[in-house]
Amino acid sequence: MPAEDPLARERRTELSPITVADVPAVGQFLHAHLNPRLSAGAWAAAMRPPWAPDQPNHGFLLRHAGQVVGAYLAFYSEREIDGRTERFCNLAAWCVLEGHRSQGLRLLRAVLRQKDLHLTDLSPSGSVVPLNARLGFTTLDTTTALVPNLPWPVWSRARVLSDRREIEAVLTGRELAIYRDHARTAAAHHLVLVTGERSCYVIVRRDRRKRLPLFASVLHVSDPALFARHGRVVLRHLLLRHGVPFTLAERRVVPRVPSPSVTVAGRPKMFRSPSLRPDQIDYLYSELTCVAW
Incomplete structure (x- = not known):
């Protein structure tokens, strides 16, 4: 049989938002x-983030002959900034x-047509990075420190909390709201570094x-100065409690990490916004907290 004409295939391929009913198939x-x-x-x-169960959609999909042949997931959130x-x-x-790759851009265009959104792409593949750049995305500085998680002697009075009840008893305000929004996400691990009256909420x-x-990648640090001083306690916890021998900490998230460390290239991360600066972009409310690949 002759191969199906690409234009005919495109006409027979349906593009639609991913609804709740579509989630299992996707x-x-x-x-x-x-x-x-x-x-x-x-x-x-x-695909169903706990911080906003009523998402406008879960991204967009392509169907051909009733079967899903493409998908582009999206996570939506509202944030208070300035x-x-x-x-x-x-x-x-x-x-x-593979047989529908020529239609992949239909998915991206569907996302981009949505109005009044700041867009982030925090894990673009190598081929997506130049495409995003042509579409006006900015690359974030992801220079990263690689730190060994060593079994440091416990000389510090700082301690690490990981129990939900203890965390909720310590965190307040914005940090408590972030914790409750992410407590049930699959990829986020929550720790609170406590010393005296100060605390530092850490998500990895x-x-x-x-x-x-x-590796443990640091997504959020609420008090970088406290982490710089007592972060070894957190690294020790990651090694002994989670069996993770190394931590990756982007300088934009953790400006100062405990020594020893080496600087390595970070993975690309990008955003597109009409008004926000790079320092106003973080990694919360995203696939990095939801998808444990």
Whole structure:
């Protein structure tokens, strides 16, 4: 039989928002074709972030002959920045079957057509980075410190809390709200460094480099000065409690890390905004907290 004409295939391929009803099928698609380490159920759960159950959509999908052949996930949130409510869309997993790759840009265009959103792409693949740049995305400085998590002697009076009840008893205000929004996300691990009357809320995720799951990446640090002074207690906790031998800390998130450390290139992260500065972009309310790839 002759190959199907690409234009005819495009006309027969449906583009639509990912609704709640579509989530299981998209989860199965991503499990089968993007990352099989995550079950279909884990993908589906990740698409429903606990901070905003009523998402405008969960991204966009392509269907051909009734089957999902492409998907581009999106996570939406509203953030308070400089006294204003700002609306964000985090672009997440993007997967299109080989025979439909020519239509992949339809998914991206559907996301970009949405108005009044600050866009982040915190894990673009190598081929997506130049495409994003052409579309007006800015690259964040992801210079990273690689720190060994060593079993340091406990000389400091600082301690690390990881129990939910203890964390909720210590955190207040904005940090408590962030914790409650992320407490049930699959990829975020929550710690609070406490010394005296001061506390530092830390969020990390398990990460892979060269397919090795040996790293904790720091996503959020509420008190960088306190972390710089007592961060070794956190690193010790990550090693002894979680079995993670190394921590990756971007300088924009953790300006000063405990020694020893070496500087390494970070993974690309990008954003597009008409008004926000790079220092106003963080990694919360995103796939980095929801998808434990």
